Amino acid sequence: MADLHDIRYVRVGTDRLDESVEFAIRILGLELVHRDSDAAYLRGDDRDHNICYVKGAAEGHVVGFEMATGEQLDQAAAEMERAGIAVRRGSAEECERRRVRDMIRFADPSGNAIELVSRPAASGRRYFPSRAAGITSFSHIGLRTTDARTDEAFWTGRLGAKVSDWIEDAALLRIDGVHHKVALFNSAYAGVHHINFQVGEVDDIMRSWYFLQEQGVQIAFGPGRHATSGARFLYFYGPDGMIYEYSCGVRVFSEEEERVHVPRQFRREPTSYCTWGSKPDIAEFRSEAEGSIAHAG
Numbered sequence: 001m002a003d004l005h006d007i008r009y010v011r012v013g014t015d016r017l018d019e020s021v022e023f024a025i026r027i028l029g030l031e032l033v034h035r036d037s038d039a040a041y042l043r044g045d046d047r048d049h050n051i052c053y054v055k056g057a058a059e060g061h062v063v064g065f066e067m068a069t070g071e072q073l074d075q076a077a078a079e080m081e082r083a084g085i086a087v088r089r090g091s092a093e094e095c096e097r098r099r100v101r102d103m104i105r106f107a108d109p110s111g112n113a114i115e116l117v118s119r120p121a122a123s124g125r126r127y128f129p130s131r132a133a134g135i136t137s138f139s140h141i142g143l144r145t146t147d148a149r150t151d152e153a154f155w156t157g158r159l160g161a162k163v164s165d166w167i168e169d170a171a172l173l174r175i176d177g178v179h180h181k182v183a184l185f186n187s188a189y190a191g192v193h194h195i196n197f198q199v200g201e202v203d204d205i206m207r208s209w210y211f212l213q214e215q216g217v218q219i220a221f222g223p224g225r226h227a228t229s230g231a232r233f234l235y236f237y238g239p240d241g242m243i244y245e246y247s248c249g250v251r252v253f254s255e256e257e258e259r260v261h262v263p264r265q266f267r268r269e270p271t272s273y274c275t276w277g278s279k280p281d282i283a284e285f286r287s288e289a290e291g292s293i294a295h296a297g
């Protein structure tokens with residue numbers, strides 16, 4: 001079973017490259033690290049980059065995870081192949097574009113593109129935010145799933161993730177002490193559902209809430225507090241309907257807690273998503289009783 005060291009990057013194919021970059025800099029607060037004609041690299045922590053926007057929606061979405069060693073990467077590739085999963089080794093050019101030494105690529109049962117990499121570039125330059133959003137790190141990704149049980153079995157069985165909690169069938173999955181680095185949300189199609197950045201404190205959440213509203217950014221959910229991880233949060237919509245989440249205070253399990261933790265089952269109702277009473281304007285978070293999305297474009 002693969003032992004994912006950490007989430008590393010997300011690649012987002014877009015037909016609105018300029019707009020996405022502008023939003024990431026001016027609104028989200030990320031640092032533009034590198035830009036060329038068909039890609040832009042941005043970050044919210046000291047790693048080389050966290051998000052790469054790639055020209056062309058056809059490029060789709062990709063989530064990249066770091067393996068601790070090249071040997072572990074080779075082992076993971078061999079295991080996947082033995083299990084009958086189509087695994088492709090990245091070309092030298094693909095590795096260069098991701099700033100990694102080696103990589104493999106495959107899909108989860110829903111068709112989410114996943115990359116495992118070894119020796120991703122570290123950066124000697126300090127993260128220099130483009131606005132004082134208070135971002136401290138890229139932390140997790142919400143992934144869409146068309147078959148939650150099958151995907152969950154893949155993530156736990158093949159990729160060594162552990163379920164921290166469920167909200168109905170949505171599994172919040174950890175790969176280290178942090179409550180979750182991936183979460184699987186029922187959807188009609190595959191792809192990245194939301195991109196989470198941790199911020200320092202609840203003041204950052206509230207400052208951004210006022211700032212985003214002033215900037216005319218559509219708030220998707222919050223400010224609120226997750227019943228599951230305990231994190232305080234704020235979600236908002238960016239270009240292409242991509243959802244971004246700021247949160248702070250996500251639960252971090254100690255080794256002992258991690259060992260004995262039994263995942264809790266939450267029902268799909270508003271208080272499972274927000275203990276403060278905020279209601280999501282996010283289709284995948286709404287319960288049946290609330291009906292379909294009241295998402296005013």
Ligand SMILES: O=C(O)c1cccc(O)c1O
Nearest residue numbers: 142226228229230231273
């Ligand atoms: O932090 C969480 O617990 C959480 C719960 C539901 C949905 C999310 O995106 C989360 O980050």
Ligand SMILES: [Fe+2]
Nearest residue numbers: 142194196245
């Ligand atoms: Fe989240």
